[in-house]
Amino acid sequence: GGVAKQASGTAGTINVEAPNSAPTFTNNFNPFSQSDTGPGLNIIYEPLLASNRAKGGVLIPWLAKSWAWSDGGRTATLTLRPGVKFSDGNPLTPADVVYSLDLLLKNPKLGGATYSAVKAVGSDAVAVTWKSAAYQQLGDLKTINIIEKKLWVNRKPLTYVDKNPVGTGPFAMKAFSPQAVTMAARTDYWGGKPAMANLKYVAATSANIQTQLQNNSIDFCTCDIDAKSYVASDPQRHRFIMAWDGSVVSVMLNNGKAPFSDVHVRRAFADAVDTAAIAKLASSKLPLQEPPASPTGLSTKTYKDWIDPKYLAPRKQDVAAAKASLQAGGYTVQGGRLMKDGKQLPVTFVAPSDTPFIMTIAQLVIQQIKQTLGIDIKLSGGANASDEVAKGKYDLASTWLSSGEGIYTALNQFNGSLASPIGTEASNNSVRFRNAAFDKVLAEMAGTDDQNRLKQLGMQAQAIFVDQVPTIPLFSSGAAGVANTRHWTGWPPAANPDYLANTGSGTELITTLLHLKPAKG
Amino acid sequence: MTHQLLHQSATALDLNSVSAPPSSKHLLGTTANGQDVLAQLVSGTRESMLAGLVASVLGTSIAVVVGVTAGLAGGIVDSALTGLTNVFLTMPGFALIFVISGYTRGGGPVVIGIIIGLFGWAGGTRALRAQAMSLRSREFVLAMRMLGESRWRLAMVEVLPHLIGWISAMFLGGFVGGVLAEAGLAFLGVSDPSTISWGIMISQAQQGNALISGMWWWFAPPGLCIALLGASVALVNFGVDEISNPRLRNANRSLVKRAQQASRAKEVSHAR
Amino acid sequence: MLSDTDGGVDARAHDRGPEAGAEPPVLEAVDVTMHFTVRGGLGRTSTVRALEHASLQLRRGRIVALVGESGSGKTTLARLFALMYTPTSGEIRLRGKAVAPGRGRAAREYYSEVQMVFQDPFASLNSMHTVRHNLRRALLIHGRAGKNDIEERMLDLLERVSLTPTKDFIDKLPHELSGGQRQRVAIARALAVGPKVILGDEPISMLDVSMRLDILNLLARLRDEEELALLYITHDIASARYLAEEIHVMYAGQMVEGGPAEEIIQNPQHPYTRLLLDASPDPARTVTAGGSSVFADVEDSGEPPNLAAPPPGCRFHPRCPFATDDCRRAFPARTEHPTGQWVHCWLYPSGASA
Amino acid sequence: MTAPLTASGTGLAPQGGAGEAARPARRRTRWTWLGSRLGFYLFVTWVAITLNFFIPRLMPGDPAQAIISAMAQRNGQTPPPATVHSIQLLFGNPDRPLFSQYLGYLGELAHGDLGLSISQYPVPVIDLVRAALPWTLVLVGSSTVIAFVIGVGLGIVVGWRPGRRFDTVVTPLSTVVGVVPYFWIALLAVWIFAVQLGWAPVSGGYSVDTLPGLNLPFLVSTLHYGLLPVATIVFSSFGGWVFGQRNMMVTTLSEDYVLLARAKGLPGWKVMLVYAARNAMLPSITNFALAIGGLVGGALLTEIVFSYPGMGFLLFEAVSKRDYPTMQAVFLLITLAVLLANFVADSVYVLLDPRTRESR
Amino acid sequence: MPGENGETLLDVRGLTVEYLSERGSVCACDDVSFTVRRGEILGVAGESGSGKSTLITALTRLERPPAVTTAGEILFRPRGAAEPVDLVGLTERDLRKLRWRDMAIVLQSAMNALNPVMRLSAQFTDVLREHDRTLSRQDARERTGELLALVGLTADQANRYPHELSGGTRQRATIALALACGADLVVMDEPTTAVDVVMQRQILANILRLRARLGFAVVFVTHDLSLLVELADRIAIMYAGRIVEIGTAFDIYHRPGHPYTEGLRASFPPLREPVRLLSGIPGSPPDLRDPPPGCAFHPRCPHRFAACDSVLPVLRPVGDQQVACLLHSGRSAQEPARKERTDDAVGH
């Protein structure tokens, strides 16, 4: 204890559970590290722009105050916000930005870049150039942290152990211990000083986080707890703020491999599943209901305005249709086995062993398929599930699909050109959906900046998706934000927030923190 | 088995009663996912026992082979096997098993049992070796050897029957050890969650915040089952110990009580 | 039940002298030496000189007793006869032919002639197996009985060791028998192979006093009736005299004296033999003397040496009141007496009679 | 005829010379005994190192994939292809022959180089271990010793008067307590004492309001935070000692030297402690050495329940993140610590038992 | 006989000790009565399992569960005491005062009787200082040296651990230990069975010499009657938990009154007398769990007659000794109250 106030007019400390918290922290705040780092990198370093996932992923200015397209959508010129300072007092310059962006461009080991060139424009702007029209790719910049060139020119970005990070964010490193990292609020932050003097990241695990929340030692976390009982234990103070981040929990169907390469089987399974029941089970620990998903695979919470109204309602369970679909494809079910042409087509459901939630979903889907279609599905759990999924060695799998980064990005996950063959790893489109018409629509979307056109094309793609059933969307989901108002108030409303409260995203967390005020009394 | 007995499956999800306390429909209540705890407990018994059994059979077999061979063979074979045993004995067994199963990344109860057995046999080997060694130089073995009995027959017919007590005690100990180790590993996440064992139940209950949510019926039964199993084996061991060590029989409660009464009566009569 | 030892001890005493040496020995140890290597920590070893240049002959129908204090090498010699060790030097001969430890058929053949009766009847029978098992294995291994006559042979064996009624005993487990009965079973088992030689390593020392004579008398009877050659190892020189024709005295791995039993008892030559005789309880002596003063005489006569570092020469010299420099220098040669008695002692001129 | 010998009478004094030689010889055997134990421990160390090296190389799966999966899980989506490629570049196995890798590994170990952590790349594993080791040493050390003292003490007391009510209650009870899974007990303890009663903190090794270092608030908070973990380990491990010690005590009580001690009119406590207990404790000390390995397992589980920042937790994290270098290092260090503890226990045994023989 | 005229030191009357077990109890000492005078050596001989050790531990009140003394008195007269005390009635506290000062014990195997983890000196010192609180450590050490010298050991052997000494040395050390506090009564349970004859003789010689010097009485238990005849003043013969005969060594050897004594005598081949055929005793000792009715010896007795399997013979004087055999008491000898019997059997 005994920490002197850094900024006058601010009070106290907010305790935040570190996102994906490790039980002990690593004393390394290198933003380029490919492995575990200390918590809070994302409130120390900031990107040029951010997206508002509460509003369909619309881009919002951050360190860049505005941008303009030229060159047929190949070049974006971003104008930097004036008055931004690093925590060591140096102002942000275009040179820093160019250095930050160039680092990734020149150093594929750091994750690579989609743009092809960066250069400074005047004293307050940078131009980023792509090889082709990139209206839909500007969002890639929001993952790139802007660092101070002067400090980094002599560092090896991959291996440098940074114990004293310097960024433009509202908080700066103050004290490190393996169980707690304390950051001090900056008075000279461009977005205004936060209301709290300190932010303390507290190490916690899923096993004890709920207890820590209940005994008021944590003020905010994005974590998986029994939120229903948490809220019930003190409805006044205990808040559950779902951050609908565009994700949709779905059953992945391996489109690259029999039997799910056959659209009849995909349709049959989709019709056989009762998404409402699954959504209900999934929300049994939440104080609110996660809505059953739209058959388009887009989150109804994030993309309400983008989804074709006729697809806003979830797909109804329709056993007759499911059976008809199987029959149409020439399939029979004998003794629990799916057969075609006298050959048995075994079906396995791969689920990662360390995610009990997914495991439960899998069990429920299996149970429903058994009840409706009479097909036995083998559940195979294991630690290698994600490898198997990436390599296409599965029939059914479950995960959070889609994203809140805009309709293009969300649909682009099923882009056939990103699909890799069975056996080789896919980082995208791991359901291996290939549909020429769908891909064509996506290509058109990439080349337009016109929101209306985008929406129209999106609906075309949705129709194909619903018809072809590359996955079975189950329900819309998000990151569960849990707050305690004993010390801090001003949290976004649980219903229709303007922004998401989520420790996982820096810009969202900063936005949240800047809205907070000390609780009275 | 489970199906017919309880009309419940361990994995079936009852969406209408999630996190339900014990009732006539679900005798031990349901988990947060609406799975019947009793059904899980029953099928968990099977898997836990299977892991324990595999571990114990394998461990005991290795221990018997190594221990008896070392004890009977003597010489350099003995030295080598004893060295091997001591190596396994001094290494932190659970950590080793955990690391190994960390590499193999889980697996079903059989795999876990095999790993536990493979790396946890050393415990009883020393005792077996010592026994076999003392038996080897017992006069009855010498006498049978002088009749011209083959070594094999000496080992199997003359020596092994004397080790049955030790072996069965070891087997029991290994069994409980196996169940406990499996539970520990499951708690650490080294398991196949599509199967249900007691350890997996505890681990799921913990992940499901069972205690904090007041769902004692989910958390308590598997732990109690393990404790019960352990306790019963411990009690068997009490008996085994008394058989193998006759001096312990003097500590028999009823005898001590009678003796106290008798001597008290004597004192009283004397005082008069 | 057992005092049926016809012939009697007195009778034997008469015909024992002239026979000595007349017949070739069945089993003999010729100048055997046994050194054990004992391993200590860190690979250091030491040598236990358990037996030095011992020779002993066993003849048909005769009992040779081997006496000496604990650790003097008696068991070692018996085990050498039983081919449990390979002697460091010297050899064991069966009917003049050298034999060596082995396995399989050769060993079986040897053991069909030489059997051993152990000290502890509680330990020499497997507590898990019945009398039947023991006898059956013995008979079967050596092909001494077929399927049809095996039962008969077993009962016959029990009869020979006076375990009657035999049918009651055959299915008993060792713990249902008294020590004496167990020892009889052990003897029956040894007899089952039809041996010519029986090695008895203190066969009575673990038995109750009242039952010891029983076994001794049984052994005497076997010698007489079956013409067995017997090695009788004991601590108790009185029982040696009672049973054996010949007594050999060992001290710390060395054979110090031997000869006809009566000669050794009545006319001991070696100082150790005398010490042994004096120390042995003899009720007759005290009671006739009318007091127990003899005890005062042997208050302290030292202890036997450590065989890992034995004294040079005659190993008895540190305790011997007559010790000379010769004794410390070398082990004395054998002095023979016309009576058949011999002694290794510097007090007596070698090759001459005392 | 019998005269010469009986006359010699008082004869020879017992061999003083041989006695003189005996003492140094005894010392030497004790030292050689310890020496050979030390040799054995070195051997086990080598075996552990070798196992450590080869096991991961014999196992399926590769570290790069592990990190990619871990990242995918953390971020909710698989990292971009470029990142995947870079990770593979970073951690791909060098094409060196296995044996030269092995030699290299031994060489690095000899220099105290345990490699770099994968999950916290590029933090040296030694740093992680350095941070975690003291926690575990204190936790395991103190709880083991406390459990041993309580268990053996209780065993002595119940074994001194076997069959009495105290014995018939305590002995089975402590045995049963000993077979309840560590982590289950620990979870219960957390729930009861931390959540319901609020007497103890829920998790961690110290209060987040303190800064690690040699300052009073920190040290006080470590005590506060350590209480429950230590208590659970003690609770679930003392029972084994009770049973073993009690049986040894009962067995020892029927030894003649205990009878003789009573006959000597020594006070009861002296007979119990100096004659019976001291002898009855010897096997417990041997077992103590053996038990340390097992206790580490228990402590490992307990650390995880309490998120205690020790080696067990580190190992757990390393295994779940497939951080092979950390896994290897932690296992190696645990093994070394256990061996050291064994050696200490052995040495204590040598001090307590003058008979120290090769085969115990 | 040395002890003949001395006062009675120990008077055991009707001592009965049972071993409790789940399957009924075993009476290992049944109505045992005898006296020991100051300075006397009383030998107790009997086969294995006849209750000798039980008698010794009960005498010294050292019986451990499941053994329980269920009847009888042990009247012991410590030096200077006017009245004998009954050991059976004493509390452990009072007993502790008597222990080792007034009665000491030597057990069968010195290896087991000495604490393996304590040096000899420590085992001497603790008892010396327990019974003489004023004794300094230095004095205790000196006294230990003197005691060891008594049995022919050197003072430097006091610094050894038991396992460093040979069996004979250890046994002599335990005898020295027994003499540490000048006990009047030393009970010895087969102190020589584990050693060689030569050592046995040395030990017995030591005992006799020290007895002559220090005047303590000895109860000496063994199964070797021939040894007792040489050593003891009087001998008691035990069979199946009862004393069947008591008399002087001479009488027991030359005029055995009980057929069992006779048989026992005939179980030891003579060392120098002419060899005759000896037969020992047929049969085997009874199982005390299920002892034969009447005289326990009757199944093995060559002189048994009809009454033997129903009437329990009691000790009664026959010449100078006392014998419990119906041969000597006549067939009609049905004794009334037991208590009386023992009293006149001891014969004050």
Ligand SMILES: Nc1ncnc2c1ncn2[C@@H]1O[C@H](COP(=O)(O)OP(=O)(O)OP(=O)(O)O)[C@@H](O)[C@H]1O
């Ligand atoms: N296998 C062996 N290894 C090492 N030393 C041995 C071995 N067998 C016997 N000895 C040693 O050889 C010596 C003679 O032993 P042996 O058993 O032959 O004596 P013994 O006369 O039979 O004694 P006892 O009367 O006690 O049976 C002893 O010092 C013993 O320690």
Ligand SMILES: Nc1ncnc2c1ncn2[C@@H]1O[C@H](COP(=O)(O)OP(=O)(O)OP(=O)(O)O)[C@@H](O)[C@H]1O
């Ligand atoms: N702990 C015990 N429990 C039950 N019975 C016992 C126990 N100890 C001895 N006995 C029985 O008491 C009887 C007398 O035993 P005790 O040891 O006194 O005989 P002993 O004459 O000393 O024999 P030995 O010569 O073998 O030492 C025996 O029959 C024995 O079975």
Ligand SMILES: [Mg+2]
């Ligand atoms: Mg021997």
Ligand SMILES: [Mg+2]
């Ligand atoms: Mg006894």
